[in-house]
Amino acid sequence: MTSTVETVSTMAEAARAVAQGATFLAGGTIVMRDVNAGEAAPRIVRTIDPSLNDIRISGDSVVLGAGVTMAQVLANRDLEFLHPAARMIGGPQVRNMGTVGGNLFAPHPYGDFAVALLALGARAVMAGQSGGRPLDDLMRDRSRSPALVAAIECPRPRAGSFGFLKVSRVKPKGVSVLSVAALLPREGGRIRGPRVAWGAMGPGPMRGASAERLLDGQELSAATIDRVVQAAAEGLSPPTDAIATDWYRREVAGVHLKRLLEQMERG
Numbered sequence: 001m002t003s004t005v006e007t008v009s010t011m012a013e014a015a016r017a018v019a020q021g022a023t024f025l026a027g028g029t030i031v032m033r034d035v036n037a038g039e040a041a042p043r044i045v046r047t048i049d050p051s052l053n054d055i056r057i058s059g060d061s062v063v064l065g066a067g068v069t070m071a072q073v074l075a076n077r078d079l080e081f082l083h084p085a086a087r088m089i090g091g092p093q094v095r096n097m098g099t100v101g102g103n104l105f106a107p108h109p110y111g112d113f114a115v116a117l118l119a120l121g122a123r124a125v126m127a128g129q130s131g132g133r134p135l136d137d138l139m140r141d142r143s144r145s146p147a148l149v150a151a152i153e154c155p156r157p158r159a160g161s162f163g164f165l166k167v168s169r170v171k172p173k174g175v176s177v178l179s180v181a182a183l184l185p186r187e188g189g190r191i192r193g194p195r196v197a198w199g200a201m202g203p204g205p206m207r208g209a210s211a212e213r214l215l216d217g218q219e220l221s222a223a224t225i226d227r228v229v230q231a232a233a234e235g236l237s238p239p240t241d242a243i244a245t246d247w248y249r250r251e252v253a254g255v256h257l258k259r260l261l262e263q264m265e266r267g
C-alpha cells in the first residue's frame with residue numbers, strides 16, 4: 001500500500017489529522033519500517049511545530065516535548081536521571097531519531113524509556129487539552145484511543161531515589177529481555193509511595209503492584225529486598241517472543257529487581 005505524508009505547521013492540525021485516522025510520524029524509527037514494508041496507514045502526518053522539541057526545567061519539574069529525541073535527552077545534564085534509560089534505546093542512529101513520544105507507543109519489546117517515565121509518575125499532555133493525563137492511563141488505553149501527545153511532564157526525583165535497569169542478550173544495543181525502573185521516595189528512612197514499572201513483562205510498560213505493596217513503609221534493607229524479590233513477577237503477564245519465553249522472563253524478574261534495589265541501597 002502507498003502512503004502519503006503531509007507536513008503541517010501546528011500540533012492542533014496534526015491532532016485533527018490523527019483524530020481522522022492518520023498515523024503520526026515522529027522520528028519514524030518504527031513508522032518508516034512499516035512504510036518500507038508496505039504496511040503503513042495511507043495517510044501519515046508530521047508537524048514542524050517547534051514546541052514539540054521544547055525541554056523546560058523548573059525546580060523539581062521537567063517538561064519534555066514529545067518530539068525530544070533520546071540524543072537530546074542525553075545531551076542535557078539536567079536530565080541525568082533519564083540518561084540510563086535513554087542510553088539503552090537502540091544504537092546512535094536510533095537515538096538520534098527516536099523520540100520520547102514515539103517510545104510511549106512503541107510495541108513490545110520496545111518502550112524502555114516509557115518504563116522509566118511510568119515509574120517516575122510522569123503525565124502526558126495531550127495536544128489541544130489542558131492538564132496532564134497520568135501515564136498509567138495512557139499506557140492502558142494506548143492501542144484503543146489514538147490521540148496526539150504534545151509533551152510529558154515529569155517530576156525530577158531526589159538524588160538516589162530513582163533507578164533503571166535494562167536486561168538484553170546483545171550488548172550494548174539489544175532489545176529487552178526486560179526492563180525495570182523504581183522510584184523510592186523516603187521519609188525518615190522509610191519508603192513512602194514507591195513506584196515500580198516493568199517493560200517486556202506484559203503487553204506494554206506496566207506497574208509492579210506487588211513489589212510496590214511490599215516496599216511501602218519499609219526500610220530498603222536486605223530483608224525487605226528478599227521479600228520483594230519473592231513476589232516480583234506476581235500480576236505480570238510476560239509474552240513469549242524470539243528473545244525469551246514468558247517462563248524465563250518470570251524466572252529472572254526477581255533477580256534483576258534485586259540487582260536494581262541493591263544498587264539503590266548502596267546509593
Ligand SMILES: Cc1cc2nc3c(=O)[nH]c(=O)nc-3n(C[C@H](O)[C@H](O)[C@H](O)COP(=O)(O)OP(=O)(O)OC[C@H]3O[C@@H](n4cnc5c(N)ncnc54)[C@H](O)[C@@H]3O)c2cc1C
Pocket residue numbers: 023024025026027028029030031032066067088089090091094097098099100101102103104105106109110111112113147148149150173174175176
Ligand atoms: C534498530 C532499532 C532498535 C531499537 N531499539 C529500541 C530499544 O532498545 N528500546 C526501545 O524502547 N525502543 C527501541 N526501538 C524502537 C524505537 O526506535 C523507539 O521506541 C523510539 O523511541 C520510537 O520513537 P520514534 O519517534 O522513532 O517513533 P515513530 O516511529 O515516529 O512512531 C512510533 C509510533 O508512535 C506514534 N507516535 C509517535 N509520536 C507520537 C505522539 N507524540 N503522540 C501519539 N503517538 C505518537 C506513531 O504514530 C507510531 O505509531 C528500536 C528501533 C529500531 C529500528
